[in-house]
Amino acid sequence: MPKHKLRFTFILLIQVLIVLSSFYLSFALRFDFAIEGKYWARGLVLAPVLLAIKLIVFWRFSLFRGWWRYVSMPDLFLILKANIIASLLFVLYAVVVYRLEHVPRSVLIMDWAICFMLMGGVRFVTRAFREQYLPMLSFGGEKGTRTLIIGAGDAGQMIAREVRSNSRLHLQLVGFVDDDPQKQKGSFQGLSVLGTSEDLPEIVLKKNIEEVIIAIPSASGQQIRSIVERCHSIEISFKILPGVGELIDGSVSVQQLRNVSLEDLLGRQPIVLDEAEISSYLHKKRVLITGAGGSIGSEICRQVVKFKPEKLILFESAETPLFLIENELVEAHPEAAVIPIIGDVRNPSRINVIFDEQMPQVVFHAAAYKHVPMMENNPAEAVNNNVRGSKLLADAADSFGVETFVMVSTDKAVRPTNVMGASKRAAELYVQSLAQQSKTRFVTTRFGNVLGSNGSVIPTFKEQIKSGGPVTVTHPEVTRYFMTIPEATQLVLQAGSMGQGGEIYLFDMGEPVKIVDLAEELIRLSGFQPHEDIEIVYTGLRPGEKLYEELLLAEEGALPTHHEKICVASSVAPTREVLITELDKLFAAAKALDLPEVKKQLRVIVPEYTPVEHKQTAKVIPHPATVVHE
The missing domain is CATH 3.40.50.720 (NAD(P)-binding Rossmann-like Domain)
Incomplete structure (x- = not known):
C-alpha cells in the first residue's frame, strides 16, 4: 500500500477509535461505570449515527489531512469548531428521532468535551514527541x-x-x-x-x-x-x-x-522607511538607474523593483555586471519589466537615444569612478566621467522632463583633498544650479563608505587574511564613516521622495570607525589573532587621502528632516552662467589631457579643494599596548 494511503488509513482508524471511545466513556462516567441496560442499548443504536456524523464533519474540515507533527493553535481552533458542529448535528438527530429519551444531556456534553480533548491531545503528543518534549519516549536519547x-x-x-x-x-x-x-x-x-x-x-x-x-x-x-x-x-x-x-x-x-560578519559588529538600529512616500514616486513609473551593475547601483535596482515600477532600465558600461544584475532581478521578480542597456554616461548621443526611447520618469545616477588613488593618477578620466557624465545625464533629464533625478554623491566631496572628491563636488554644484531653473526635481544624496562594496577596504582585508597576511592599513589614526549597502540605498530611495529640488541630503552615518579596528575585528572573525597569527602593516596615507572624512562643509549648515536618519544641507550653488563657463574650461583641459590645468580648474570650481600628497611608507604595527600614536 502506498505510504500516503497507509497514513490516511491510520488517521481514519484513530479518528474512529476517538469518536467511539469518547461516546462510551461519557456514558461510563455518567453512570459511574455501571450503565443500565436501556441506556446501554440506546448507546449501541446511536453509536453508528454519531460515528457517521462526526466522520463526515471531520472530513469536511480537512481533519484527515495535515501533519500532526506541525499542529498549531489554528489547528486546535479548527478541531474545536468541527467538534461543536458535529455535536450539534448529533444532538439535533437525538432530539428529532428519540426526543432525548434514554440519552442523558450530560453524556452529550461530556462526549463533545472528551472528543475535542482526545483529538487535540493526540496531535500535540505527536508534536511533543517529534520536538523532543518527551525525551523519555525518544529511543536512543537526545543527540546532537x-x-x-x-x-x-x-x-x-x-x-x-x-x-x-x-x-x-x-x-x-x-x-x-x-x-x-x-x-x-x-x-x-x-x-x-x-x-x-x-x-x-x-x-x-x-x-x-x-x-x-x-x-x-x-x-x-x-x-x-x-x-x-x-x-x-x-x-x-x-x-x-x-x-x-x-x-x-x-x-x-x-x-x-x-x-x-563585520556588518553585524558595526550594525546600528534598523532604518524605518516611509514606504508610502517612496512608492508615491516609484510605483508604476519608468525608472532609469545608471551604474546599475555596481555595488550601490545594483542594490538600488533590488530595492526599486520591490515598488513595482512600470519598467526598470539598467544603464551600465560593464557587460558582465549588467548581465548578472539583470538575471538576478528577472529570477526574483519575473513579473518585472527589466531593460538592460549597455552604454556610457560620457556618450551624449547614447544618453539622448535612451531618454527618447525609454522616457524615464525617475533617474538614479550611481555611475562614477570612485577609487581615490586611481583617480589621482587619472584626473582627466575622473572629470570626464564624474563631472561631464553627470552634466550630460542631468541635462537630458531636464530636456526630457524627468520628474525626479537622484544623484549619489560621497562624503569625499566635502573639503576634498583628492581629484575624485573634487570631481563629485563639481557634479553636485552643477546639479544644484540646474535645479534652480528646471521642472525636474534634482536631489543629491551624500554618504560615506559602504561595507563590502567592490574594491573597498573589507574585501581587500579578506583577501589579505586569506593569503596569510599581512593586512595593510594606511595609518593608525585613519577613520571612516561606514554604512551597509542596503542601509545606504534605502536612504537614497527615501531622500528621493523629499524636497522641492536642489537639496543635498546627508545620512546619519553614526560614529566614525578606525580602520585598524576594522582590520583587527575581521582577523578575529576569520579565526586568527591580530598581531600574532596575522600581521598588520602601516603603509602610509595614499595620494589624495586624508585621516578623516566629513559629511558637511562649515558654511553649509544642516537642517533636520521628517526622517530621523536624514538631514539637509543648506548650501547655495554658484551662478549657473559662471559655473558653465568654468566647466567648459575644465572639460577642454580634460580633453587635451592637460593634467595640471585639470587640477587648476577643479580648484577654481571647488575653492575648498586642497590637494594633499602623501609619502608611501610601510611598517609593522606592534601589539596595541606598545603603539605610540603620532
Missing part, C-alpha cells in the same frame, strides 16, 4: 551539538521550534540566554533562560555548550561585539541570525543562520 540560544524573544523561540521539529539539524538545545530582566528564570518552548550574556562563560562551561546561536535581529553593533568577544574569550563557535534589515518579510529560519 549542545546548543545555546542567545535571545529568548520571538526570533529565538522560532529558531528553537524549528530545531526541535527537525532532527536532521543534529542540534540539542540546552536553553536560552537573555538580558531582559523580565525573562530571567523564565521558560520558553520548554527551555529555561539560564542567565544573561554576562553569564555566558559560566553557562557554557557548566552546561558543556558546543555552539551558540545569536538570535537577536534588532541587536546593535555594540551588543553583537560584546557577545562575540565573550564567545572568542571562551573559544566557542557561534552563528548569528541576520538583522531586521535582511529579514524583510519578518520570517525566521535556521537556514538563515550564518557566521558573524
Whole structure:
C-alpha cells in the first residue's frame, strides 16, 4: 500500500477509535461505570449515527489531512469548531428521532468535551514527541551539538521550534540566554533562560555548550561585539541570525543562520522607511538607474523593483555586471519589466537615444569612478566621467522632463583633498544650479563608505587574511564613516521622495570607525589573532587621502528632516552662467589631457579643494599596548 494511503488509513482508524471511545466513556462516567441496560442499548443504536456524523464533519474540515507533527493553535481552533458542529448535528438527530429519551444531556456534553480533548491531545503528543518534549519516549536519547540560544524573544523561540521539529539539524538545545530582566528564570518552548550574556562563560562551561546561536535581529553593533568577544574569550563557535534589515518579510529560519560578519559588529538600529512616500514616486513609473551593475547601483535596482515600477532600465558600461544584475532581478521578480542597456554616461548621443526611447520618469545616477588613488593618477578620466557624465545625464533629464533625478554623491566631496572628491563636488554644484531653473526635481544624496562594496577596504582585508597576511592599513589614526549597502540605498530611495529640488541630503552615518579596528575585528572573525597569527602593516596615507572624512562643509549648515536618519544641507550653488563657463574650461583641459590645468580648474570650481600628497611608507604595527600614536 502506498505510504500516503497507509497514513490516511491510520488517521481514519484513530479518528474512529476517538469518536467511539469518547461516546462510551461519557456514558461510563455518567453512570459511574455501571450503565443500565436501556441506556446501554440506546448507546449501541446511536453509536453508528454519531460515528457517521462526526466522520463526515471531520472530513469536511480537512481533519484527515495535515501533519500532526506541525499542529498549531489554528489547528486546535479548527478541531474545536468541527467538534461543536458535529455535536450539534448529533444532538439535533437525538432530539428529532428519540426526543432525548434514554440519552442523558450530560453524556452529550461530556462526549463533545472528551472528543475535542482526545483529538487535540493526540496531535500535540505527536508534536511533543517529534520536538523532543518527551525525551523519555525518544529511543536512543537526545543527540546532537549542545546548543545555546542567545535571545529568548520571538526570533529565538522560532529558531528553537524549528530545531526541535527537525532532527536532521543534529542540534540539542540546552536553553536560552537573555538580558531582559523580565525573562530571567523564565521558560520558553520548554527551555529555561539560564542567565544573561554576562553569564555566558559560566553557562557554557557548566552546561558543556558546543555552539551558540545569536538570535537577536534588532541587536546593535555594540551588543553583537560584546557577545562575540565573550564567545572568542571562551573559544566557542557561534552563528548569528541576520538583522531586521535582511529579514524583510519578518520570517525566521535556521537556514538563515550564518557566521558573524563585520556588518553585524558595526550594525546600528534598523532604518524605518516611509514606504508610502517612496512608492508615491516609484510605483508604476519608468525608472532609469545608471551604474546599475555596481555595488550601490545594483542594490538600488533590488530595492526599486520591490515598488513595482512600470519598467526598470539598467544603464551600465560593464557587460558582465549588467548581465548578472539583470538575471538576478528577472529570477526574483519575473513579473518585472527589466531593460538592460549597455552604454556610457560620457556618450551624449547614447544618453539622448535612451531618454527618447525609454522616457524615464525617475533617474538614479550611481555611475562614477570612485577609487581615490586611481583617480589621482587619472584626473582627466575622473572629470570626464564624474563631472561631464553627470552634466550630460542631468541635462537630458531636464530636456526630457524627468520628474525626479537622484544623484549619489560621497562624503569625499566635502573639503576634498583628492581629484575624485573634487570631481563629485563639481557634479553636485552643477546639479544644484540646474535645479534652480528646471521642472525636474534634482536631489543629491551624500554618504560615506559602504561595507563590502567592490574594491573597498573589507574585501581587500579578506583577501589579505586569506593569503596569510599581512593586512595593510594606511595609518593608525585613519577613520571612516561606514554604512551597509542596503542601509545606504534605502536612504537614497527615501531622500528621493523629499524636497522641492536642489537639496543635498546627508545620512546619519553614526560614529566614525578606525580602520585598524576594522582590520583587527575581521582577523578575529576569520579565526586568527591580530598581531600574532596575522600581521598588520602601516603603509602610509595614499595620494589624495586624508585621516578623516566629513559629511558637511562649515558654511553649509544642516537642517533636520521628517526622517530621523536624514538631514539637509543648506548650501547655495554658484551662478549657473559662471559655473558653465568654468566647466567648459575644465572639460577642454580634460580633453587635451592637460593634467595640471585639470587640477587648476577643479580648484577654481571647488575653492575648498586642497590637494594633499602623501609619502608611501610601510611598517609593522606592534601589539596595541606598545603603539605610540603620532
